[in-house]
Amino acid sequence: MRYSLLSVAFLVAATPVAAQDARKGEELAQQQCAACHGKDFVTGIDPTYPKLAGQYQDYLEKVLRDYQTGARKNPIMNGIAKPLTRDDIRNVSAYLSALPGPLSNQTR
């Protein structure tokens, strides 16, 4: 019993880095996304470009995966999403979802 608890503790301690890295996400977002979606990810250069700040992380990941596979088509976004790794997608989505912005689902 004591051993199994110990090994659980060891596993937990050994795996933290794999999860997500919002700082890497910030770097990537500022390099790849900010030029069109805005440095604050609220005021993009074109009003048809969506606001990303505060959007759900899992939705952003889904969208990027869809752009990567071509399930969703947009010439610019397909090109940007293509070279991203799974970690890139997770990191950048984690960063964007944590930013303050006007997006809300309290709309009733």
Added chain:
Amino acid sequence: MKLCSLLLSAAAVAIAQPAAAQATKTGATSSASSAEVPVSMCIGCHSIPGYQSSFPYVYRVPKIGGQSQPYIEAALKAYRQGARNHPSMMAVAKGLTDQQISAVAAYYAARGNAAVVAAVK
């Protein structure tokens, strides 16, 4: 599965149509303010914080309150044409006129998180 969800969403749209006629007009600030705002089709997914959808990839449906009006319009038109692919959104968008699309978009664009909007400005 796909067919099943298509049928389901088609049914949902059919049920939602009459209710849309009574939908509130408040919030439609654009030129389309005279049109009905059929948001009854949207709120069941987009106004429930954290609501998850879309087997087999489960993710939270996006927040659309406070999104820009032109983006929401473009998204709905892409769903209507089939350029963007999501069973329930395609079914919903197919039933909308251009006027209704801009009314819905204006409605949601005006419903951002007010405190955050003020702080950002």
